[in-house]
Amino acid sequence: MSVSADAVQLDVCDDGVGVIRLDRPPVNALDSVAQAALRKAAEEAAFRADVRAVVLYGGPKVFSAGGDIKEMAAMSYVDMIGHAERLQGAFTAVADIPKPVIAAINGPALGGGCELALTADIRVCATESVLGLPEVLLGVIPGAGGTQRLPRIIGIAKAKDLIFTGRAVGAEEAERIGLVDRVVAAVDVLPEAMAIARRLAAGPAIALRAAKAAIDRGANTDIASGLEIERSLFAGLFATEDRITGMRGFIADGPGRARFAGR
DSSP, rough: EEESSSEEEEETTTTTTEEEEOOOTTTTTTTTHHHHHHHHHHHHHOOOOOOEEEEEEESSSSSSSSHHHHHTTTOHHHHHHHHHHHHHHHHHHHHHSEEEEEEEOSEEEEEEHHEEEEETTTEEEETEEEEOOOOGGSSSSSSSSSSHHHHHHHHHHHHHHHHOOOOOEEEHHHHHHHHHHHHEOOHHHHHHHHHHHHHHHTTTTHHHHHHHHHHHHHTTOHHHHHHHHHHHHHHGGSSHHHHHHHHHHHHOOOOOOOOOOOO
């Protein structure tokens, strides 16, 4: 089943995986229309019970070359006040999907494309891919979360290096600094991301939701508050059917054999 717009499509597979596909040739530039469509697809994926994991995909050649510079070049300061809020809102909608999100990156992921990849929980990229935030070379800074998400993923010093210089990194360096998690041949990017998503979609949905919330919310607070968040979410899982299934399955058959219902 597919929920589509001109620039973004949400395709839902029978195995519980939803694929958010960027579809704005030739380079998936994220203009205002694409941003609105992205937000709609993300909110749909977050809401739907039949979507238990999400793959972000830009196609076999380009993940996304970033924002539509021609559109932004014509904007004034006043125009950008509203546009920046909508831009960040679209990307935050992806980051806030309460389910595992895997980015499948073929080709370049630059500027807004890289920032979109940063909203994912796991990033798989092709050996030929390049990633970067070149906004400073245009006289601006990343505006779709790059200055906030990148340091949290690769550390402040490395993030400053990439953002200050605007340089792009290849797949090998991206993996070394933690910008991506797996590097595979281009033809294997989508299959690898789908395999990860299918495995997670078959897992305990409420526990995965809790794990994501604990990590994301805890990363933005002090350790004591983070532990309180974890403790509350951990205890709450004892009200779920999957907790009973998982613990009984472990006692009877050992780890990794339980079949979860997502309840």
